Amino acid sequence: MSGFQYEAPATVEAAVGFLAGAKGNARVLAGGTDLLVQLRTGAANPDLVVDIKRIGELRQISGNAASGFVIGAAVTGAEIGEHKELAKAWPGFVEAMELIGSTQIQGRATPGGNLCNASPAGDCTPAMFAAGVVCVIAGPNGRREAPVEQIPTGPGKTSLAKGEFIVAIKLPARAKNSGDAYLRMIPRTEMDIAIVGAGVNLTLDASGACTAARVSLGAVAPTVLLVDAAAKALIGSKVDDAALARLAAAASAACKPIDDKRGTIEYRTKVAGVLARRAAVIARDRARS
């Protein structure tokens, strides 16, 4: 690791200024639980690191279930886990965030970091895909919004332009009778990286039929996937066994995994269907209760 410039500005505008004006490679530092590891191993060699934790606006959770929540990009997993109303409205998203690492990691890690690290195996990212999160992005040309699934473009790569960074993530207004869930397969019980992850978010009508659904998969392709075919398998159904079987088949069919030290193509493909089905059952039961 060689030296780099470190800045910890107090405003979004100042942060954009540093990022946009950077000569070489610039990196945002949120919790640092990915970035610091990469600095140590030499995987990241930035010339400039901009710490966003001193920006007051980024340290807050605002809004409510009915209007939608806005979570600042420097809010940590521990803070998200302690937010009772958020956990009630979006248990799947909150659980996914809380799966990350340990107590120590939770005190630092952020959803935005998980998303912008752009690992297909990140745990919070599939839950955000399923939830339909919208990202608020600040940049040299002001602010813009983009759906979460447009952010990662490949392993370690995002669509953010030079000078841009995420200032907040927005969870949409929560409809009645909705539920979400995220499940991952890891060989251990914690402190591990997903071989497969699956997120499901759905809404039921008064009769129990599914009116809206989003299904996502992690670790089965170069980026987290939003699987429309799997969502379609649920919409219009009562999320019964037949619909769940179609969902599982659609999830497996969407997989484009690799064989690597963590799992085989065959395994990932099969378990993606299993986890999608199990997550859908949890989301359905949450929506019903």
Add this chain to the structure above:
Amino acid sequence: MAGYEGKAFKWVGTRPVRPDGVDKVTGRANYGADQNLAGQLTGRILRSPHAHAKILSIDTSKAEKLPGVKAVITGKDFPQMHRGVLPGDEGVNFHYLSSNIMARDKALYDGHAVAAVAATSAAIAEEALALIDVKYEVLPHVIDVDDALKPGAPLLHDDIFTTGVNPKPDKPSNTVQRVHMALGDANAAFKDADIIVERSFKSKTVHQGYIEPHAVVAEWCEDGQARIWCSSQGHFMVRALTARLLNMEVAQVRVMPAEIGGGFGGKTIIFIEPTAVLLARKAERPVRIVMSRDEVFRATGPAPGSSIDVKIGAKKNGMLVAAVGEFRFQAGAFPGSPLGPACMAAFGPYALAHVTSAGYEAVTNRPLCFSYRAPGAPLASFAVESVIDEIAQKLNIDPMEMRIMNGSKEGTQMVYGPKLKAVGNLECLKAIKNHPINKIPLGPNQGRGLAAGFWFNLGGQSSAVVNIAEDGTATIMTGSPDIGGSRASMALMAAEVLGIDYSKVRPIVGDTSAVGFCEITHGSRVTFATGMAIIQAAEDVVLQCRQRVAAMWEVDVEAVVWEDGHARPAGANAGEQKPLSLAQIAARAARTGGPLVGKAAINAGGAGPAFAVHICDVEVDPETGGVKILRYVASQDAGKAIHPSYVEGQIQGGAVQGIGWALNEEYIYGADGRLQNSGFLDYRIPVASDLPMIEPIILEIPNPGHPFGVRGVGEVGIVPPLAALANAISRATGVRMMDLPMTPPKILAAIDAKK
């Protein structure tokens, strides 16, 4: 060694706080990396990225010119060692040992050291490594033991001629040795069997996973001495090997033992100490080298992977008729795999008239495969206990009854030579048989697995000193690094013999110049052998006290007995004397002959073998292959548990490491021969939430070879878990896993293949 049978112990068997505990929890204890000397430099090692490559040239000139770099060394700086094994060297090939520490003409594995630097900061040392230009010619490599044994496999060394085969080969190969031991005639006896099960098993390299990476500080003195601070399982071993590799006299090297953050066999040999000394000599300043976790995985001494065939025949009623085990063990790039111990331990829990235990060891392009807790036995036992379980399944008999029926016991002839003396195999089995776990009903996808394990344990050379202070308190010193609470056990044994309070005994691990020779802390030998030395040294003090008091009282020494820390008249004939305490005798030491110092230096025989039996319940997720361990009970014979909490710790620790080995741990190599998981993210040791409570059961069947009945307890606990889990998984899923580790993808594939 009589005198203690039937005696009620006052201290032995109690659970006081460990004497090294407070320093450890306050952070005061010094581990390998904690030593700091004035002017100390940081040493770093450049390692080969290739599995097998000729080193064409190493240009260190740019690194040497970097400001802050004080020394750069390569293989050329190491003295040339004799090729081959010299008589008297107990099988150690010092050329190989030296070549493992620093590569010479070839790099033999990913991670093999090729050069080292010492610099004024870690950043400069790193930069210097990047400036060293090594030209390699990459050679074909071989990673798997079965591939390495094949004719035509890439050859690692030109001077390995297989030993133990007839005729002696005239061509070099990767096959280091053939081991063969037999009782009766197994192949002929199979004809009497009603059922024969023959299976093949594979396993991967696993690492001990100690938390403390190897670390050393070395200082070179102008008069030609070297001082070394390091954590190891034997500082006398570090001294002997370092002196030899650097052509130094043994007494010119002094090694100070640091606290050790885990070893499990992995710190019974050296990797970086001579490098640190050579750098310190060249730089004329002290040098510290601390390995990174990546280096620990790539370049220390993990346990070998294996390929094993086991064939066992039995009668319909479950009586075993004959057994054959063929064990093929990886060595790393140099010989040293624990094949012999595996062959010895494989069938230990069984009384067998006809048994053959044999195998091959082959070098591969991997780091040295070395000792890990009961070296070799877990792999051999995994295969044997899996086949035993399958026979029980096929015969539809209780696996517990089958083990009891065939269990080895006092008088059983072992395949490796001796007949067993009093041992606890059957007692361990019965303790598990009678445990309430057996009454707990199992649900769907759940299974219960049983396995037994054996380890022969070691004795060996140890020295101890007991120094009595002026006030009758005691400092006791040995040269055995404390890796499992042995200081507490030493203090308890000394307190017992001296008859003083445990709190009045201060146990110390002395450096190589302060105390007599002790072999490494391995083979579960320390509480047994070094403990015996402590007992004898304390007895020496007691005898001296009795002699001095006898002189004071003007009676024969026989007329003075030692009871409860006091010299007392043996009977009425000795006169009406007031008992004298150790403190009172110590206070008069100057007038009665000088300081009270007890000594013992022994070569302890009679290490009693250890047995363990484990049972566990698992639940397997049939759709993901994930395994959850629901319950785990482990029984083990300790002979006599000096400090029961630390015996329990050994039982639990062994079980946990075995569970990791069984389920997830493995070295993963790419086709390029590079290690892909040299970190704890992808090398998966169990985390706390993976484990149920491991319930330990201590049994005490006294070892006749030890005054208090002690037998080693540190290793056998890792022997049964591999098969216990495989057997439980087999009963939960109906598929038998013969390929370790039993990861979720492998289990799911096996379940799906059966459908």
